[in-house]
Structure formats: structure tokens, C-alpha cells
Amino acid sequence: MLKLSGRAASAVLCAMLFAIGTTASAASIKEGLKIAFVPKQINNPYEVIADNGGMEAIKEFKGDGKVVGPSDAGASSQVSYINTLTTQRQNAIVIAANDANALVPYLKRAMAQGIKVVTFDSDTAPAGRQLFVNQANxxxxxxxxxxxxxxxxxxxxxxxxxxxxxxxxxxxxxxxxxxxxxxxxxxxxxxxxxxxxxxxxxxxxxxxxxxxxxxxxxxxxxxxxxxxxxxxxxxxxxxxxxxxxxxxxxxxxxxxxxxxxxxxxxxxxxxWDPGQLGYLAAYAAANLASGAITGKEGESFDAGKLGKRTIGKDGEIILGPPTTFDASNIDNFNF
Missing domain, CATH: 3.40.50.2300 (Response regulator)
Known part of the structure; x- marks a missing residue:
């Protein structure tokens, strides 16, 4: 059996703890998290696919998910939904913002009450959220x-x-x-x-x-x-x-x-695949709400079937590059 000196053993233990601490696993997610998705527009086909991806992820980690939002994509149309979700004490709000600045005061109020805010697809100013899940660069x-x-x-x-x-x-x-x-x-x-x-x-x-x-x-x-x-x-x-x-x-x-x-x-x-975008946003929100990550650059977390993901500058997480679809490949995709 290999024996280590006290100093070496301490170094190995620190390395192990660092490895554990920098990548949050699926087991880090708390059960029963209340996570609400707020699309730009409730009946937008793209948004429906994205939100369904989010609900799929929430079911996987045994959370309580729902989708609420406006029927129009106006700048202020999402405000009342944010306010209601804040009153309901959701653990996290995942939102595709209709406006970069108009929603910030209301999202800041939600965060002040301990609700985690993740934007996806369309960002707010950084002050309005903790993480932004971007489709691609x-x-x-x-x-x-x-x-x-x-x-x-x-x-x-x-x-x-x-x-x-x-x-x-x-x-x-x-x-x-x-x-x-x-x-x-x-x-x-x-x-x-x-x-x-x-x-x-x-x-x-x-x-x-x-x-x-x-x-x-x-x-x-x-x-x-x-x-x-x-x-x-x-x-x-x-x-x-x-x-x-x-x-x-x-x-x-x-x-x-x-x-x-x-x-x-x-x-x-x-x-890109909007379902995967919503799926990734849900996992980001769940890890944030569970305290497994804080939103700092360099932190990593497990995103289910999408694997390990790392937080970049300004809290940005990138899904991946877009695909070009044409007659030669379009029948290979179903979303």
C-alpha cells in the first residue's frame, strides 16, 4: 500500500476537495426546486420548444417546473409575471428577456428576495441576472x-x-x-x-x-x-x-x-436546438438555486445529458455553435 507523508496527504486531500468543489454534480441539485420559465411570448413555436426542454430537465432532477408568460413580445409585457413569481417565492426564474433594461429593476427585486435569475436566449443587462445561457457565441x-x-x-x-x-x-x-x-x-x-x-x-x-x-x-x-x-x-x-x-x-x-x-x-x-437551450438553462438555474455554483467565471456544473458546462465571462454559458440546415440534412432533425 502506498504511504504518503502528512504534507503529501494534505496536498492530495486539497486537490480532491478542489476537484469536488469546482464541478457541481447532478447529486448537488436539491429535490423539489420551484423553477419558472418566462418566455418572450407564450405561443411562439421556438419558445415552446425551448420551454419544453427546460421542463424535461426539471423532471429529471425532480423539481417543480412551470411556464408562464405574455401572449405578446412587448418590452414590459413580462413584468407582471416576474412580480407574481417573486410573490410566489420561486427558487429560480428562467427568462428570455424582451428588453435588456426594462426588466432589470423587477428581476433585481426578485434576486434581493433570494430568487435566482437565469436569462436564456435573450439577455438582460448583467445586473438583472446571475447567469446567461447563450445559444452560441x-x-x-x-x-x-x-x-x-x-x-x-x-x-x-x-x-x-x-x-x-x-x-x-x-x-x-x-x-x-x-x-x-x-x-x-x-x-x-x-x-x-x-x-x-x-x-x-x-x-x-x-x-x-x-x-x-x-x-x-x-x-x-x-x-x-x-x-x-x-x-x-x-x-x-x-x-x-x-x-x-x-x-x-x-x-x-x-x-x-x-x-x-x-x-x-x-x-x-x-x-441550434432550442430544446437543448432550455434544458441547459434549467440545469444552470437548479445548480444555482441549490448553492452548487454561485455564478462565478470558471465554475463548472453537470448539465445532465449535455455533460459538464463551464461558466464564462459575465456569467455566460454557451450551448454550442449553430447548425446550417438545407435539403441534404434537414430530414435528420426533428424539432
Whole structure:
């Protein structure tokens, strides 16, 4: 049997304790945690998938989960839900923020009462939460959208962006990086003519698509970095004379976009798995609420089937890079 000196034995013990302390295991999660998900919009298909992923995770670690939220994606529409959840003394609130700043005072009040706050999909200012679970690196998403649309429109011509709401944190961050990518010499023949807002509403996004095509007769592409927007734009283009002439791309789910890929309206688009995003956010919230992590950079925790995850700068946890979907692979995915 190997014998260690007192000093060596102490060093080994410290190392073991450090290893245990820096990575929270699934066993670190308390049972019965009350965790509420607040989507941007309760009936948004993307949000439903994300929230279902969260509920799946909560069931795994034997928590008590629920989804509550507004039917519109307005900046202040989530406030009353935050206030109610605070009164109900939830252990954690997991929220996709409609506005980076408007929700902060209410989320700070929740945190002051011991409720843990995790943003996912769309962040608040850091003061409004302890952790942010991001789909992918915002810069890579934004730049990737320009790289993709450039291929689809042959590297030249006019294009427009159909966004969600003017205050959506994630949309605005991606668009900022899209504009940065456009500054590169290889995109000198491409021109962004308009950023339109469909407010994550199907009908408004549909009408905005129509307006863009009427206002810019030479438009070659529409980029919609929102699952509601890309589906609405594709639906309009599919039954119009613009089909095959105006490219539609952006961020959407394979299930909602499959028919448009099959009929040739959409050649390619991108996304991550929103179910996994919600799943990861639930595990982050549970570890936080259990005291297994505090939200500091460098801490790690077990996220069930997604494995070990590490907290980055400013409390950010990244799910992973997006996938490009097209006719060759779309039938391999079901979400």
C-alpha cells in the first residue's frame, strides 16, 4: 500500500476537495426546486420548444417546473409575471428577456428576495441576472448569417433584415455583428437596405415582408434572425412571383422550415436546438438555486445529458455553435 507523508496527504486531500468543489454534480441539485420559465411570448413555436426542454430537465432532477408568460413580445409585457413569481417565492426564474433594461429593476427585486435569475436566449443587462445561457457565441451567429446570405445571393445585391422587436437583446447583438461582417472587402457589392421589425408576430412579419419587396424591387434576399420572422417571410415568398428570385434565410427550426426547403423557397438557414437551450438553462438555474455554483467565471456544473458546462465571462454559458440546415440534412432533425 502506498504511504504518503502528512504534507503529501494534505496536498492530495486539497486537490480532491478542489476537484469536488469546482464541478457541481447532478447529486448537488436539491429535490423539489420551484423553477419558472418566462418566455418572450407564450405561443411562439421556438419558445415552446425551448420551454419544453427546460421542463424535461426539471423532471429529471425532480423539481417543480412551470411556464408562464405574455401572449405578446412587448418590452414590459413580462413584468407582471416576474412580480407574481417573486410573490410566489420561486427558487429560480428562467427568462428570455424582451428588453435588456426594462426588466432589470423587477428581476433585481426578485434576486434581493433570494430568487435566482437565469436569462436564456435573450439577455438582460448583467445586473438583472446571475447567469446567461447563450445559444452560441453572438459574434459567430451574426457573422455566420452574413456569410450564409452572401452565398445565397452570389455575393452582390440588396438585402434586408427582418428582425423581431426593436429592443430584443439577442437580435440587436446579432445584427451588430452582421453589420461588422459586412464591412469586410468581400462584401463590398452587398448592400443592407433596411432593418424591418415584425415584433415576433406572424402576421406583422408577413406584412413587413410584403412591404420590403414593394419598397425595394431589386431585393435579392431577406435575412430573418427570428424563427417567427423567417417562417412568415418564407410563407409570403412561397406563394408569390418572388419565389426563386429572392432568397430567404435566417434562424428557424427544421420542423417549421422543412416544407419551404422541400419546395425550394428556402435553400439554407441556421439554428441550434432550442430544446437543448432550455434544458441547459434549467440545469444552470437548479445548480444555482441549490448553492452548487454561485455564478462565478470558471465554475463548472453537470448539465445532465449535455455533460459538464463551464461558466464564462459575465456569467455566460454557451450551448454550442449553430447548425446550417438545407435539403441534404434537414430530414435528420426533428424539432
Amino acid at each position: 453572438a459574434e459567430s451567429i451574426g457573422r455566420g448569417q452574413i456569410q450564409l446570405v452572401s452565398k445565397l445571393m452570389g455575393g452582390e445585391g440588396e438585402f434586408a433584415i427582418l428582425s423581431a422587436t426593436p429592443n430584443a437583446t439577442n437580435q440587436n447583438t446579432w445584427i451588430k455583428w452582421m453589420q461588422e461582417e459586412l464591412k469586410k472587402p468581400e462584401y463590398s457589392k452587398m448592400k443592407l437596405v433596411k432593418i424591418a421589425y415584425g415584433n415576433d408576430d406572424d402576421q406583422k412579419s408577413f406584412v413587413e415582408t410584403q412591404g420590403l419587396l414593394q419598397a425595394y424591387p431589386n431585393l435579392k434576399a431577406i435575412v430573418a434572425p427570428t424563427s417567427v420572422g423567417i417562417a412568415a417571410a418564407a410563407r409570403y415568398i412561397a406563394s408569390s412571383p418572388y419565389k426563386g428570385k429572392v432568397a430567404v434565410t435566417g434562424l428557424g427550426t427544421p420542423n417549421q422550415m422543412r416544407a419551404f426547403v422541400k419546395d425550394g423557397t428556402v435553400k439554407a438557414f441556421q439554428l
